[in-house]
Amino acid sequence: MTAITALDRPNSYIGRSVPRPNAKRLLAGRGRYVTDIVLPRMLHGAYVRSPYAHARIVAINADEARAAPGVRLVAIGEDLAKLCTPWVGTMDHFKGMKSPPQLPLPIDKVVWAGQAVVAVVADTRALAEDAAELVAIEFDELPAVVDIDAARGPDAPVISPELGSNLCFHGKIDTGGVEDVFAGAAHVVEEEFLFGRHTAVTMEPRAIIADYDASEPKLTVHHATQTPYQFQDIYARHYGIPEACVRVIAPDIGGSFGMKLHMYHEDMAVVGLSIMLERPVKYVADRMESFVSDIHARDHRVRARMAADADGNILAMDVEDVTGIGAFSAYPRTSVVEGNQVYRLMGAPYTFKNYRADLQVVFQNKVQMSQYRAVGHPVACTVTERLVDMIAAKTSRDVFDIRSGNLIPDDAYPCASPTGYKFESLSHHACLAKIRALMDYDGLRAEQAALRKQGIHRGIGIASFVEITNPSPAFYGVGGVRISSQDGAIIKITPSGDVRCLISITELGQGTETIVGQIVAEHLGVDRERIKVITGDTETTPHGGATYACRGAGIGGETALQAAKKLKANVLAVAAAILQDEPDRLDMEAGWIVDAASRQQRIELAEIARIAYFRSDTLPPGTQSQLSVAHHYAPEGYPFAFTNGVQACHLELDVETGFVKLLKMWVVEDCGRVINPLLVDEQIRGGVVQGLGAAFFEECTYGDSGQLTNGSLAD
Amino acid sequence: MSDLVDVSLIVNGSEVSHRVPARTTLADFLRQTLELTGTHTGCEMGVCGACLVVLDGQVVHACLSFAVQASGSAVETVEGLTERAVIADLQEAFHQRNALQCGFCTPGMLMTAYSLLSQPGVPSREDIRDALSGNYCRCTGYEAIVDAIETTARNRAAGGDAAAREEIDA
Ligand code: FES
Ligand code: FES
Numbered sequence: 001m002t003a004i005t006a007l008d009r010p011n012s013y014i015g016r017s018v019p020r021p022n023a024k025r026l027l028a029g030r031g032r033y034v035t036d037i038v039l040p041r042m043l044h045g046a047y048v049r050s051p052y053a054h055a056r057i058v059a060i061n062a063d064e065a066r067a068a069p070g071v072r073l074v075a076i077g078e079d080l081a082k083l084c085t086p087w088v089g090t091m092d093h094f095k096g097m098k099s100p101p102q103l104p105l106p107i108d109k110v111v112w113a114g115q116a117v118v119a120v121v122a123d124t125r126a127l128a129e130d131a132a133e134l135v136a137i138e139f140d141e142l143p144a145v146v147d148i149d150a151a152r153g154p155d156a157p158v159i160s161p162e163l164g165s166n167l168c169f170h171g172k173i174d175t176g177g178v179e180d181v182f183a184g185a186a187h188v189v190e191e192e193f194l195f196g197r198h199t200a201v202t203m204e205p206r207a208i209i210a211d212y213d214a215s216e217p218k219l220t221v222h223h224a225t226q227t228p229y230q231f232q233d234i235y236a237r238h239y240g241i242p243e244a245c246v247r248v249i250a251p252d253i254g255g256s257f258g259m260k261l262h263m264y265h266e267d268m269a270v271v272g273l274s275i276m277l278e279r280p281v282k283y284v285a286d287r288m289e290s291f292v293s294d295i296h297a298r299d300h301r302v303r304a305r306m307a308a309d310a311d312g313n314i315l316a317m318d319v320e321d322v323t324g325i326g327a328f329s330a331y332p333r334t335s336v337v338e339g340n341q342v343y344r345l346m347g348a349p350y351t352f353k354n355y356r357a358d359l360q361v362v363f364q365n366k367v368q369m370s371q372y373r374a375v376g377h378p379v380a381c382t383v384t385e386r387l388v389d390m391i392a393a394k395t396s397r398d399v400f401d402i403r404s405g406n407l408i409p410d411d412a413y414p415c416a417s418p419t420g421y422k423f424e425s426l427s428h429h430a431c432l433a434k435i436r437a438l439m440d441y442d443g444l445r446a447e448q449a450a451l452r453k454q455g456i457h458r459g460i461g462i463a464s465f466v467e468i469t470n471p472s473p474a475f476y477g478v479g480g481v482r483i484s485s486q487d488g489a490i491i492k493i494t495p496s497g498d499v500r501c502l503i504s505i506t507e508l509g510q511g512t513e514t515i516v517g518q519i520v521a522e523h524l525g526v527d528r529e530r531i532k533v534i535t536g537d538t539e540t541t542p543h544g545g546a547t548y549a550c551r552g553a554g555i556g557g558e559t560a561l562q563a564a565k566k567l568k569a570n571v572l573a574v575a576a577a578i579l580q581d582e583p584d585r586l587d588m589e590a591g592w593i594v595d596a597a598s599r600q601q602r603i604e605l606a607e608i609a610r611i612a613y614f615r616s617d618t619l620p621p622g623t624q625s626q627l628s629v630a631h632h633y634a635p636e637g638y639p640f641a642f643t644n645g646v647q648a649c650h651l652e653l654d655v656e657t658g659f660v661k662l663l664k665m666w667v668v669e670d671c672g673r674v675i676n677p678l679l680v681d682e683q684i685r686g687g688v689v690q691g692l693g694a695a696f697f698e699e700c701t702y703g704d705s706g707q708l709t710n711g712s713l714a715d
Numbered sequence: 716m717s718d719l720v721d722v723s724l725i726v727n728g729s730e731v732s733h734r735v736p737a738r739t740t741l742a743d744f745l746r747q748t749l750e751l752t753g754t755h756t757g758c759e760m761g762v763c764g765a766c767l768v769v770l771d772g773q774v775v776h777a778c779l780s781f782a783v784q785a786s787g788s789a790v791e792t793v794e795g796l797t798e799r800a801v802i803a804d805l806q807e808a809f810h811q812r813n814a815l816q817c818g819f820c821t822p823g824m825l826m827t828a829y830s831l832l833s834q835p836g837v838p839s840r841e842d843i844r845d846a847l848s849g850n851y852c853r854c855t856g857y858e859a860i861v862d863a864i865e866t867t868a869r870n871r872a873a874g875g876d877a878a879a880r881e882e883i884d885a
Binding site: 020202511 | 809
């Protein structure tokens with residue numbers, strides 16, 4: 001490529017495949033994960049867990065454990081309940097939703113197999129585990145509620161009797177007219193879908209170090225999380241420590257995928273243990289503990305019908321979703337969000353208007369279920385696309401053809417789905433056309449037919465989807481949950497003309513710091529190498545939503561952009577005072593103040609900084625240089641920024657063995673302006689591979705008594 | 716149960732001697748006793764490959780052996796290979812290709828690649844995928860990792876301008 005493009009301008013980084021500066025450290029083995037961190041006087045926690053899915057705690061005898069070598073503390077539910085107020089994982093706009101209060105460790109009963117009951121803190125993890133084995137807990141086993149139907153039966157044991165039933169939430173959507181449409185439809189297809197439980201399996205398990213210093217008081221938590229501000233708020237409120245005295249640091253994180261933004265009982269307990277001991281306490285889940293205590297996701301049974309006219313035009317959908325979420329709703333994001341997104345994303349790419357759905361969110365004696373990557377999307381997409389394909393089969397229409405006939409036209413926006421989602425601008429047809437060409441659909445079909453004659457079975461599947469991204473305050477904020485939808489950035493020029501950007505979105509390896517650096521460099525007019533981006537510390541960065549729901553670039557990136565523009569205006573104001581020129585006749589480029597028209601270099605940014613910081617006496621009277629800016633940005637208007645795309649899959653089936661060989665996957669996603677194609681491609685590939693894992697290989701399976709039966713990486 | 720044993724070995728070229736509980740794994744010994752935290756543990760049961768190190772020339776799971784079993788041996792970790800600059804081209808290829816996200820699996824990936832590339836011949840993509848079958852990565856789609864290893868293998872075979880960078884298509 002030799003042609004000069006817009007990308008060849010100085011500091012034009014947006015749209016470029018630049019590698020991640022912070023990846024070099026990780027490649028050298030110099031990452032600093034919470035699992036790596038050691039603090040002076042640090043102790044280690046281990047937990048005694050319940051072997052039963054549902055049981056009363058009759059007695060706990062920890063005398064022997066207390067006397068074991070190296071043990072500093074053995075704590076039970078009552079001990080922590082004296083320090084920590086209970087939490088309830090509900091959200092206001094899920095009307096009628098209920099969930100029992102939670103404490104770090106249970107007091108009278110356990111509600112899932114693997115629940116932590118007793119905490120042991122010792123000089124080393126090994127000693128803590130030795131002592132944990134000496135704790136004797138007498139349980140009185142109760143009947144376990146495992147199955148989602150049995151849980152709702154009239155004779156079902158109720159896990160939290162004070163709630164009256166095992167129903168956490170019952171939601172309904174009905175546009176009206178659905179019965180009539182189905183009664184009069186030429187074609188009705190119907191199927192039941194079962195989605196097993198999945199879990200994130202981050203390569204670095206959950207890890208936390210709480211360090212309480214009573215003298216200030218000050219709580220510092222090194223926490224492997226994607227949302228440090230959320231946890232700062234939670235620790236402050238539930239332990240009664242002023243928020244300004246709570247610092248949460250999220251250093252390098254070894255994978256998260258939504259799993260590391262929920263409140264876990266063990267993590268909350270670690271904070272209390274540190275308060276009790278006034279020493280740092282570390283807890284790292286081992287892989288077995290991860291399987292029984294990290295959130296799971298999915299676990300839906302969907303029964304759905306779709307009606308179409310004689311030509312295959314989709315007329316209506318009727319959906320019933322029952323989902324099992326464990327014994328309580330997760331905190332603070334709840335366990336209803338996934339079901340809510342399942343029943344609102346159903347049919348979202350299509351034009352039909354009549355929709356009815358029933359969502360039941362059910363308590364059961366399993367580990368808590370909540371948001372994990374792609375919350376609800378795989379369920380809604382699988383159901384919708386399968387039914388669309390069934391309509392195609394009934395009406396003898398090609399799978400592309402049926403979709404182009406039913407997808408919302410690209411010029412129909414803004415519009416709304418029958419489930420209430422407002423779409424600003426989507427591009428289903430453009431994506432469909434693109435993937436068709438990309439995969440050579442017609443060629444593949446011809447090849448498929450030819451090979452079938454030789455007994456080779458190849459399959460071609462496509463799926464259109466709508467994706468929820470960048471939630472506004474209409475979601476958590478309005479629901480009464482203290483999770484921010486805005487982000488904040490502080491950008492400052494150092495005395496030598498370098499730039500530091502402290503921003504509230506967090507880095508999980510997806511490239512947050514890189515894209516923020518690209519944006520600031522381009523909009524400020526400095527070289528990328530001179531910008532240092534800092535994330536993941538509530539003490540230094542402004543409060544923000546951090547990283548979830550594909551909001552990093554959309555909200556965090558916009559925050560950085562606006563902050564950079566503000567700072568540039570400040571720099572140009574000082575430059576104009578020094579150069580006796582007008583700010584709007586100046587610009588910045590490659591770390592220089594240049595003449596806006598001729599691009600001639602006038603004065604270096606480093607020189608502006610030197611004068612501003614050390615020789616303000618030489619500036620005209622009344623000039624106060626503002627070489628740092630703090631700026632916040634929250635999305636307005638639409639509750640979400642919906643995006644869309646289409647995926648295609650080509651595979652070969654061995655009809656004798658049932659063995660499936662994946663030949664190729666294609667993805668066309670309209671993700672808006674791409675800041676760094678290298679990073680976007682890698683995200684998509686990683687997402688596809690994780691999705692293939694879920695589709696083909698992964699499931700957390702439970703026995704009748706509520707025991708997880710495959711809780712290790714070898715199963 | 717926590718009897719102490721003497722462990723003496725060569726780690727990244729230097730002799731080290733420590734008295735540790737007999738049950739200390741090589742992974743914990745490297746990470747905790749020696750503070751070489753580049754070696755990671757993702758499963759502690761020999762499945763994920765995050766803990767791979769070179770022990771007397773062989774790539775082994777540090778989570779599966781006790782430190783005392785490595786006594787008298789020579790161990791090299793990602794820190795050692797980095798210092799000796801023997802994987803500098805591989806690290807550069809990973810960087811340019813963005814063959815990592817969170818980086819937790821990466822030291823293990825580098826170990827596998829280091830060992831594969833130490834054998835004669837240029838491995839095919841199939842060979843590379845085979846070699847990586849004991850390395851879990853939850854973030855990437857593996858594709859970029861295979862690309863980075865393949866690029867390095869080719870560059871080395873081509874007479875190894877080690878710093879040769881793969882052009883990235885912007
Ligand atoms: S930690 Fe050794 S293989 Fe996973
Ligand atoms: S980069 Fe995160 S596990 Fe491989």
